[in-house]
Amino acid sequence: MSSIEIRFSGSGGQGLITAARILAGALTGEGRHVARSQSYEPVSRGGLSRSDLVVSDDGADFPLSTRLKYLLILDAAAANASDGLLDGDSEVLVDAELVPNPPTGDFRVYSLPFTDTARRLGNKRVANIVALGALAAQSGLIAPDVIRRAVEAASPKRFQRLNLEALEAGQQMIG
Amino acid sequence: MTRTMNMQGNQACALGAIEAGCRFFAGYPITPSSEVAEQMAAQLPKVGGTFIQMEDEIASMGAVIGASMGGLKAMTATSGPGFSLKQENIGYASGAEIPCVIVNVMRGGPSTGMPTRPSQGDIMQSRWGTHGDHPIIVLAPASVAEAYHETIRAFDLSERLRVPVIVLIDEVIGHLVETVDPGEAGQEHVARTFASGPAEGFKPYAITDDLVPPFPRPGDGYRSHTTGLTHSETGFPTQNPALAAAALNRITDKLVLHNDLIERWRVREADDADILIAAIGISARAAEAAVTKLRAEGIMAGLFRPVTLWPFPEGALLGVIDKAGAKALLVPEMNQGQMIREVERLVAGRLPVHGLNRIDGEAITPADIIARVREIAP
Amino acid sequence: MKDVTQTPDFDINGYIRLDQMPHFLCPGCGHGIALRALLWAIHDLGIEKDKLAVVSGIGCSGRLSAYIDANTFHTTHGRPLAFATGLALARPDLHVVVITGDGDSLAIGGNHLIHACRRNLNLTCMMLNNEIYGMTGGQVSPTTSADRFTTTTPAGNTEPGFDACRLAEAAGASFVGREVTLQVLALKDLLQRALEHDGFSFVEVISDCTEIYGRKNDLGASPEMMMSQKASMRPDAYRNTVDVPFRPNALATGILAKVDRPEYGQALRAANARQQPAGKG
Structure with a gap:
């Protein structure tokens, strides 16, 4: 019963924890067990921030990350913070604009325009949802319509359309 | 019908408490346990319970014991330095046999230590934090689901045995969110045995076969006395060596007698x-x-x-x-x-x-x- | 005091635990008079003993709860107000009275006092001020008068004392009063008004510790101490103490503050009711 570890990382205020919570909820709805942990520091804005999911079929033995399958990096501050948790099987998705120097190693790195896409959609704060779309598509852990419903349900009414557009744009980055 | 949901460890303690019948919570903000208080503040009013944020850690422990003296199932939550501050009143609850549940989310120490970082540094404090020989039960859940169910068991044991029960989790479990099946809500849980029968000659701390005396609820006519002083079966202070030893041995022996209920591994x-x-x-x-x-x-x-x-x-x-x-x-x-x-x-x-x-x-x-x-x- | 009602039918034996006699207070101690006045007020108000809860702390004052035929709780040092807050919120049907002392409520329990005053929960707090830690053998307290000798001020007290009533009022107590034990009828009447008050009521009783404090300071026996307290009464002293924070020889007595403020328990229950799901409760 192996588990899959996913990390959302960047700086505080980028919506990483929201994105992780949406994915966790969607996976749970599909019958998976998810353990979610996050950096817990005295400050709410700025500084290194992360949220981890350990996804399993019937509950992970150890609920914290030890070897990441998927790593998302949305800020240079987090560029190398997870290096010790990567191996040849890891897949790293970084924001092309904000992470000019992604980690290097024998893992695959995808540099994708999350922030730029969000800006084009009208609000760069939805970069987290663009990235969530890309991560969901890249991992294949969750069906597109399931994550779509989860984003819809988690969005305040006035952001619903924007968030769904952001999710779709992210999904389309993975071909 | 499954109610599977993603729940945080601290939240699980709060929701488990509500399910167990907890209807009073007094607390004081402290990292990393504050979410327990926040959840109780949100949930207790919905079930007709009372939440109060007290002026300090000591007061919140006192208020919890006071509410339990009134007959309610009551809980507080704290961490590290707050747990230290609560110890005197925890000893009171142990000696006067007032049921109560204390969630302690362990963080690094000594002193302020690393408030946001996990630790298991209170293993000994949870057992020996208050002075003197005293009975206490400490439950140590290792998952969010277990935090939920062990908090329910904490109330069951506390009410059944009239002893403070500590739910001891580390910061990782406290802040971890896991998929939990809490089971059916609204189950029957242990209710405290309140004294009944004639008030004349009633001994609030009688030494019975069960070693756990029924609890005289205020207003039920017993008009008994509760004290942190070593007391005889009457509830009044004594310094008679035989009576003092019998009273203190009883509160320790009651946990030995009921170990089948308590022990879990x-x-x-x-x-x-x-x-x-x-x-x-x-x-x-x-x-x-x-x-x-x-x-x-x-x-x-x-x-x-x-x-x-x-x-x-x-x-x-x-x-x-x-x-x-x-x-x-x-x-x-x-x-x-x-x-x-x-x-x-x-x-x-x-x-x-x-x-x-x-x-x-x-x-x-x-x-x-x-x-x-x-x-x-x- | 005006409007004092003489009630000759009051018999203290109906309100105390006779099986706990003899009590342990020293001869001449003022605490017994305060206890009598309190029980008299309870009698005159018709408060049922089964519905009366008395919560006390540690010290000579703390021991009084054991003598009252009611639901009594002798708690930890300084904390009776915290215990009483939980009890009163859990059981709004009970009449909750706190008995505390100057060390119990102004030193180790000072934080609980000011927050109880602020919160305005329906409690009556009777503080017995004898200016000394009697139970532990006579150490200086937060109300010990200037220059007085105690076991921890061998050269005389150099710390200024609290004016407990001003402290309580400033912290928001909606009923504040003070009386000396010599005027037992006035004290009974003051306590009766405090018990009737809807909200937090604070009554300071100027008691006397003859055996320890009196002896150590050559203040005479109980009658002399009580007479000197009465002689010190100065009704205009309250609020006229800006230059000298505490002048124990200038005691204002009677009801010193009374305001109508929302009672905390009712306000909390109303707020809680608004959060209940519709159609329930």
């Missing part, structure tokens, strides 16, 4: 373990992963996990050691060696007991345990 691959790991909380979760990996490489490791930490399940541990014919014990804990003292005391030199300690604010990992087991493997 779990094992994994322990039956034939050469190396038995004894751990609680997040350290036990690391040990579970480590055991699987060690077995895969042919090392016969197993886990003994006290769910009831105090009274320590001593007979169970010795039984598991004997059955497996274990050759060594490993006690991983996020402190400089607290639970290991109890384990060493129990095995009394029959087999080597090794420690694995972290006090750097990081959880012990499966890799830490695997490396240590390889070092000590026979």
Whole structure:
């Protein structure tokens, strides 16, 4: 019963924890067990921030990350913070604009325009949802319509359309 | 009908308490346990309960005991320094036999320590934090689901045995969100036995076969006296050596008599373990992963996990050691060696007991345990 | 005091635990007079003993709860107001009275006092001020008068004392009063008004510790101490103490503050009711 570890990382205020919570909820709805942990520091804005999911079929033995399958990096501050948790099987998705120097190693790195896409959609704060779309598509852990419903349900009414557009744009980055 | 949901450990303590029938919570903000209070503030009014944020940690413990004196199931939550401040009143609840539940989310110490970082540094404080010989029960859940169910059990034990019960979790479990099936809501749970029958000649601390006297609820006509002073069966202070010894022995003996209710432990691959790991909380979760990996490489490791930490399940541990014919014990804990003292005391030199300690604010990992087991493997 | 009602039918034996006699207070101690006045007020208000809860702390004052035939709770040092807050919120049907002392409520329990005053929960707090830690053998307290000798001020007290009533009023107590034990009828009447008050009521009773404090300072026996307290009464002293924070020889007595403020328990229950799901409760 192996588990899959996913990390959302960047700086505080980028919506990483929201994105992780949406994915966790969607996976749970599909019958998976998810353990979610996050950096817990005295400050709410700025500084290194992360949220981890350990996804399993019937509950992970150890609920914290030890070897990441998927790593998302949305800020240079987090560029190398997870290096010790990567191996040849890891897949790293970084924001092309904000992470000019992604980690290097024998893992695959995808540099994708999350922030730029969000800006084009009208609000760069939805970069987290663009990235969530890309991560969901890249991992294949969750069906597109399931994550779509989860984003819809988690969005305040006035952001619903924007968030769904952001999710779709992210999904389309993975071909 | 399953109610599976993603729940945080601190939230699980709050929701478990509500399910258990807790209707009063007094607390004071402190990292990393504040979410328990926040959840109770949101949930208690919905079920007709009362939440109050008191002026300090000591007051919140006092108010919880006061509410329980009035007959309500009551709880507080705290961490580190707050747990230290509550100790005098916890001793009062122990001595005066007022049911109450205290959630302690362990963080690093001493003093302010590392408030946002996990620790298991209160293993001894949870047992011996208040002064004098006293009965206390400490439950140590290792998952969010267990935090929910053990908080319910904490109330069941506290109300049944009239003893304070501490739910001891580390910051990792407190802030971890896991998928939990809480089961059906609105189950029957243990209700305190309130005194009934004639008030004339009623002895609030009578020594009965059960060793747990029925609780005289204010307003029910008993007009009894409750004190933190050592008291006789009448409830009034005594310094008569025979009466004092009988009263103090009774409150200790009641836990021994009802140990079947209290004791709980779990094992994994322990039956034939050469190396038995004894751990609680997040350290036990690391040990579970480590055991699987060690077995895969042919090392016969197993886990003994006290769910009831105090009274320590001593007979169970010795039984598991004997059955497996274990050759060594490993006690991983996020402190400089607290639970290991109890384990060493129990095995009394029959087999080597090794420690694995972290006090750097990081959880012990499966890799830490695997490396240590390889070092000590026979 | 005006409007004092003489009630000759009051018999203290109906309100105390006779099986706990003899009590342990020293001869001449003022606490017994305060206890009598309190029980008299309870009698005159018709408060049922079964519905009366008395919560006390530690010290000589703390021991009084054991003598009252009611639901009594002798708690930890300084904390009776915290225990009483939980009890009163859990059981709004009970009449909750706190008995405390100057050390219990102004030193170790000072934080609980000011927050109880602020919160305005329906409790009556009777503080027995004898200017000394009597139970522990006579150490200086937060109300010990200037220059007085105690076991921890062998050269005389150099710390200024609290004016407990001003403290309580400033912290928001909606009923504040003070009386000396010599005027037992006035004290009974003051306590009766405090018990009737809807909200937090604070009554300071100027008691006397003859055996320890009186002896150590050559203040005479109980009658002399009580007479000197009465002689010190100065109704205009309250609020006229800006230059000298505490002048124990200038005691203002009677009801010193009374305001109508929302009672905390009712306000909390109303707020809680608004959060209940519709159609329930």
